[in-house]
Amino acid sequence: MPTFPEDFVFGAATASYQIEGAVHEGGRGTSIWDTFSHTPGRVDRGDTGDVACDHYHRWTEDLDILAELGVDAYRFSVAWPRIQPTGVGSANQAGLDFYSRLVDGLLARGITPFVTLYHWDLPQTLEDKGGWRDRDTAYRFADYADLVARELGDRVGEWATLNEPWCAAMLGYGSGVHAPGVANPKAALDASHHLNLAHGLGVQALRASTTSPVGIVVNVHQLWPASDSEQDMDAWARADAVGNWMYLDPILKGRYDDLTLAATAKHSSWEVIADGDLDIISQPIDFVGLNYYSGQYVAGGGTSEGHTPWVGAEDARFILANDHLTDMGWAIIPRGLTDLLVRVHERYPDIDLIVSENGAAMVDVVSDDGAIHDADRIAYLEGHIGAVADALALGVPVKGYYEWSLLDNFEWALGCSKRFGIVRVDYDTQARTWKDSAKWYQSFLATRTLGE
Ligand code: GCO
Numbered sequence: 001m002p003t004f005p006e007d008f009v010f011g012a013a014t015a016s017y018q019i020e021g022a023v024h025e026g027g028r029g030t031s032i033w034d035t036f037s038h039t040p041g042r043v044d045r046g047d048t049g050d051v052a053c054d055h056y057h058r059w060t061e062d063l064d065i066l067a068e069l070g071v072d073a074y075r076f077s078v079a080w081p082r083i084q085p086t087g088v089g090s091a092n093q094a095g096l097d098f099y100s101r102l103v104d105g106l107l108a109r110g111i112t113p114f115v116t117l118y119h120w121d122l123p124q125t126l127e128d129k130g131g132w133r134d135r136d137t138a139y140r141f142a143d144y145a146d147l148v149a150r151e152l153g154d155r156v157g158e159w160a161t162l163n164e165p166w167c168a169a170m171l172g173y174g175s176g177v178h179a180p181g182v183a184n185p186k187a188a189l190d191a192s193h194h195l196n197l198a199h200g201l202g203v204q205a206l207r208a209s210t211t212s213p214v215g216i217v218v219n220v221h222q223l224w225p226a227s228d229s230e231q232d233m234d235a236w237a238r239a240d241a242v243g244n245w246m247y248l249d250p251i252l253k254g255r256y257d258d259l260t261l262a263a264t265a266k267h268s269s270w271e272v273i274a275d276g277d278l279d280i281i282s283q284p285i286d287f288v289g290l291n292y293y294s295g296q297y298v299a300g301g302g303t304s305e306g307h308t309p310w311v312g313a314e315d316a317r318f319i320l321a322n323d324h325l326t327d328m329g330w331a332i333i334p335r336g337l338t339d340l341l342v343r344v345h346e347r348y349p350d351i352d353l354i355v356s357e358n359g360a361a362m363v364d365v366v367s368d369d370g371a372i373h374d375a376d377r378i379a380y381l382e383g384h385i386g387a388v389a390d391a392l393a394l395g396v397p398v399k400g401y402y403e404w405s406l407l408d409n410f411e412w413a414l415g416c417s418k419r420f421g422i423v424r425v426d427y428d429t430q431a432r433t434w435k436d437s438a439k440w441y442q443s444f445l446a447t448r449t450l451g452e
Helices: 032-037 055-069 093-108 124-128 136-152 165-174 185-207 230-253 258-264 277-281 334-347 375-393 412-417 436-447
Strands: 009-013 073-077 112-118 158-163 214-218 222-225 287-291 295-299 317-320 352-358 398-404 423-425 432-434
Touching: 009 112, 009 352, 032 124, 055 093, 055 432, 055 436, 073 158, 073 398, 093 112, 093 136, 112 136, 112 185, 136 185, 158 165, 158 185, 158 287, 165 185, 165 214, 165 230, 185 214, 185 230, 185 277, 214 230, 214 352, 222 230, 222 334, 230 258, 230 277, 230 287, 230 295, 230 334, 287 334, 287 398, 295 334, 334 352, 334 375, 352 375, 375 398, 375 436, 432 436
Parallel strands: 009 073, 009 398, 073 112, 112 158, 158 214, 214 287, 222 295, 287 352, 352 398
Antiparallel strands: 295 317, 423 432
């Protein structure tokens, strides 16, 4: 029966804009996601994060749920515009106070706070000056990191600078399906480098105020070549380079890999890389968090229509790994998580890994008795936690697993229609209801042992 090391950390994860609501309270400024979600046609059904799960007001109830679940740690993000409403200048004390109370509330419940500094809510005023296309935003991020670390540095157990820079750059500025909704390959590449730089500067700022582990969270796509034909292998390698190694190589190897630069040369000469940047970006970190949901096969020979986030791999065709899909249309393939952990460990043997997000949106049905019998989500979680155990058995240094997500929440461009929570949120009443999967996670956490 797979079991886990004593010090293995099990947690749950959320992100600020997806759960907090209260967008006009506590002196919070406007973020790019406020602007984007209020722009007609950008988000399904016109949903916004204005209220979301109202976590800003209900956080004590939510922390009680975490405590009852029995998690070791809780990964949440800080909303930059709560700390610096216009992205510059001194801290807004009400914003710091909110997160300070949250951190204390976690510690009082024996739960380790894991803070992500940037889960996509860039202050709109910074976007108005160019956002991540502009080098200066990386320095503004460092100032913001410093303000948060000064306040919370003594109490937060783990820090991540950024969440999924690929999404922030490529969905935000490449395909434009995420805020700020720009569709320009050069802009997406510039944004990628500036996000990498922000990570490095952010690590420096954090280290000045904390001795806790510092890392980054990335969505390394689990990609397999569709065949061993030259065309498929070539498209796969380029998709891997621009989708994955473009972020981790500078951070962990201090360089952009040749294939990344060659694949993107038609869009950029990478003049944005200034002398010394790679030293800043590649300073030591303590872990890499990987968000895993699904895996795909990659074939070549495609012609991308419209704007693709796969800048430099425009000809890649992505093929579902199987037809057993979540409500996101993502193939359920637990062994992809084992493969991913092994692959990342082989490329970067010295770094500890964390599964910083894993979970599934499913079509939940509320039974007459009010229960949600989400056996499909339980199977997903069980399978993927088993896949982590498999990676551990293969010698991969995996240190933790965070279920995504604690609550149903605002799923970005898909609004509140997709439900990732193990706890259901009724958006009319804000009532929280434990799904069967929450009860399953609670009983798993009591033993930390999977059945056969
Ligand atoms: C991401 C984000 C989460 C999402 C989750 C499901 O990975 O996109 O970190 O905010 O909600 O991944 O799509």
